Amino acid sequence: MKVLVTGSSGFIGSILTQQLEHKHSVIRHGKQDITESVSNSFSVNINSNSNWGQCLQDVNAIVHLAAVAHNKSNDPDYINEVNVKGTINLAQQAVNAGVKRFVFISSIGVLGNGTTNARPYDEHSNVSPHSEYAQSKLDAERALLKIAAETDLEVIIIRPVLVYGKGAPGNFDKLVNLVSKVPMLPFALCDNKRNFISVDNLADFISVCIEHPNATNEIFCISDGGDISIKEFTNEIAKGLNTPLLQFPVPNFIFNLIGKITGRQAQMDQLIGDLQVNPNKAKVLLDWTPPFTMADTLSRLTR
Template sequence: MDNRDEILITGVAGFVGREAVRQLLAKDWRVRGLIRSEAHSELAPHARLSLHKVGDISAISDWSPLVSGCRVVVHLAARAHKTGESPDASHALFRRTNVDATIALARAALAAKVKRFVFVSSAGVMGDFSQRPFTEADLPQPASAYAMSKWQSEQALQDICRQGAMELVVLRPVLVYGPGNPGNLARLVRLVKTGVPLPLASVENRRSLLNVGHLAAIITEAAHLPAAAGRTVLLADGNDVSTPELLRAFAQGMGVKARLFSMPPSLLLTIARLLGRSRDAERLLGSWQVDTKLKAELFGAFPREATIRGLIETGRSER
């Protein structure tokens, strides 16, 4: 990479953002990273890294100074979780942060003659459950406010990029794992760590997952790979695992025994419904897969042993 090339990346202090910055710097990019505040940044100083405190991205009134001079924009920052507000308020917040701010950034990038806009969306736009692996040809059916906001952003970006010469790459990652990962996987790791017996030994589902390092490498490639221009790509390792395999890998990393016993999944679902936890049970028991043919064609395959090793390392980080 020409060391004169500068890339703007939002959300650099996040789980994915930190790894993406590390890999972009390793490829000789000059990185202009946006952070909410200094307190949220754990990035080490680097000669080719400049950090800009911007606060809430939905409050940025003028993106022009931030995108000026950049060849590529990678948009990672997003509001991902509800925080207890009403459904109407939640939808409005997702819209303001994930859609309106994305549109404002993209318009400023287009005006600044940015060559490429890489948008990190979500495979969740495809829907909550899959009868077969989703492909890029399938019609998105977002079920949550978050997924809907990502799908609306994708459509808006397509319209904006058609107005000029800015290339668009849309990446749709599945659930991302790695040491220090937040969210649902972190809660699952902590559950295994307690040693509580779990009735999941008979579950034979398949779940697509994505290694954080692999995602960061894909983002780095997507910033310049000619064949990626104009593409929307579902991202996963391509090495789908069952829930028992996932739990055993976490347990191995933590140096504990995965205490799993058998119970018919149909009975587990019935119990979960009675307890009002149907969606949680469906995530543990059901399958959710994406087809990675296009991902592998553009960005390469990811070895199964690397997936298992990454899951073990994820568990080890919680020791």
């Protein structure tokens, strides 16, 4: 099978292409391909006018990872141009090129930030995007499902929780830097329930969705499974870094007070709040279970 991976030079894309190349012919699209002379690699600016013709020759499936992340731009028009219009344009050209399957990596953020949800998110949860980025992902999802309903293109939408692993950007990178530099953290009393997904597990799940017949036109909320607190998560990061870490007790109301005073309540909620998903659909429909443990992935932090 010939697979086009957009964003192949990114954090998730680099791990995914390594996995896929054991089984498939992979066409890589990513920033580094501008300067690298690599066989089967292309650089295309993603927007409503992109020409994907050269990339789509004889392609059977597309994994669309590339996007403007919420921490990379504050311009809603630019986010919409890349994440929504650029995705629609790619999908429409995929239809014209006879591509069979389109795997779209969305975000659990289309359902909300978890703090006000009494039950774990699943594929039936009401959407409630909490940022311009999340809204753009939801708009792209809806457009793709419409295209799937009107054409022969098979669309699979994956909504992962926070993805962790060596080189992960955003909040995970901040936590790794914190644990590596500070030997004591104030999370001993934090017993929140959050779900995460290893980049290795996400790549494995994507590879399953590329081929599995039961994935056609389905949406999946995906995680490693199991709840983990910020205390447990930072302890696991410390183990991966082979560094000692002590946790001391600070009541949650102190964190919330700091969040309100500094105007960073959203960031504080991400730190000590809950965000759970029910990933059972992937297990039941695709017979998928995460093959990697958290320790497996975090053990590479020092390599």
